[in-house]
Amino acid sequence: MTPPKCTICKTQNTAFPVQVLLPSYNLKLCQKHFLEWMEKRVYETIEKYRMFTKNDKILVAVSGGKDSLGLWFLLSQLGYEANGLYIDLGIPNYSSESKTYACQLAARIGRTLHIVDITTELAPIPEMKQWSKKPACSLCGTIKRYYMNRIARENGYTVLATGHNLDDEAAVLWNNVMHWNMDYLSRQYPVLPAEGPFLKKVKPLCRISEKESALYTIFHKIPYIKPECPYSTHASSLENKRILQKLEEEKPGTKITFYTGFLKNLAPLLHKNEKRDISLAFCRICGEPTTTEICSICQLKQKMGKI
Ligand code: SF4
Numbered sequence: 504m505t506p507p508k509c510t511i512c513k514t515q516n517t518a519f520p521v522q523v524l525l526p527s528y529n530l531k532l533c534q535k536h537f538l539e540w541m542e543k544r545v546y547e548t549i550e551k552y553r554m555f556t557k558n559d560k561i562l563v564a565v566s567g568g569k570d571s572l573g574l575w576f577l578l579s580q581l582g583y584e585a586n587g588l589y590i591d592l593g594i595p596n597y598s599s600e601s602k603t604y605a606c607q608l609a610a611r612i613g614r615t616l617h618i619v620d621i622t623t624e625l626a627p628i629p630e631m632k633q634w635s636k637k638p639a640c641s642l643c644g645t646i647k648r649y650y651m652n653r654i655a656r657e658n659g660y661t662v663l664a665t666g667h668n669l670d671d672e673a674a675v676l677w678n679n680v681m682h683w684n685m686d687y688l689s690r691q692y693p694v695l696p697a698e699g700p701f702l703k704k705v706k707p708l709c710r711i712s713e714k715e716s717a718l719y720t721i722f723h724k725i726p727y728i729k730p731e732c733p734y735s736t737h738a739s740s741l742e743n744k745r746i747l748q749k750l751e752e753e754k755p756g757t758k759i760t761f762y763t764g765f766l767k768n769l770a771p772l773l774h775k776n777e778k779r780d781i782s783l784a785f786c787r788i789c790g791e792p793t794t795t796e797i798c799s800i801c802q803l804k805q806k807m808g809k810i
């Protein structure tokens with residue numbers, strides 16, 4: 504069967520054969536034009552939501568997966584000053600391989616990679632259940648937020664970027680709408696402004712699907728960890744992703760319309776009504792922001808006899 508022509512360059516299976524069909528946008532792109540399309544779309548997202556400029560010092564949270572590695576590479580292609588942060592969670596058959604990929608990319612693009620080793624700071628995630636009643640993912644989230652903010656601030660970064668893609672954001676939105684979780688809905692946005700000691704947080708891939716993100720990383724020959732974290736199989740977000748994927752297959756463009764429609768129509772109303780009144784203190788031990796006298800990370804360290 505003759506492959507379809509690229510919508511942009513109209514070539515047919517010559518130097519850049521058509522590889523990518525994007526039915527949501529009615530596009531068929533060769534590899535070269537897909538990569539250009541993706542970089543332009545991410546750049547437009549950064550500009551549209553005023554995420555950062557070339558004067559910012561950006562820290563990308565890198566997990567070793569396709570999204571965060573692709574994002575880091577893409578930002579360096581666009582000429583942004585972006586370094587990486589890898590948090591070693593000590594998860595068997597997952598963490599050491601993902602760390603290798605993060606280190607490889609840092610060497611390839613000539614950028615700094617900060618590494619935090621949770622196994623020495625606290626303990627490997629699988630061993631944490633003896634110190635905390637929280638589920639692994641909830642604890643892991645607390646740990647990652649703490650170290651991301653701390654490392655970024657201590658090293659003079661102005662923005663923290665994460666690799667959340669359209670599928671992630673649409674699944675979270677779906678869940679928040681299903682449960683009418685107004686508090687979460689009012690904070691769901693691709694940019695969270697800096698608030699006191701908390702850095703500005705951005706999601707430049709929020710309008711890029713999981714498939715598009717994977718193709719970008721593969722076409723640039725960036726090795727990444729394929730299996731999901733073993734704990735993610737229990738995440739309810741996977742079920743929401745499956746539902747949305749089914750709707751997308753029946754009607755291409757569903758995910759992007761659902762998510763960007765929310766950003767355009769509902770998010771501004773929710774922001775207008777939002778009143779946040781968090782009384783923040785600073786941890787008596789580490790000095791990081793907390794709502795209690797001693798932050799949850801220092802409480803864990805105390806239980807473990809680390810401080
Ligand atoms: Fe952490 Fe859970 Fe994500 Fe694994 S799936 S990296 S444990 S939050």
Ligand code: ZN
Pocket residue numbers: 509510511512513514519532533534535536
């Ligand atoms: Zn082309």
Ligand code: ZN
Pocket residue numbers: 786787788789790791797798799800801802
């Ligand atoms: Zn503390």
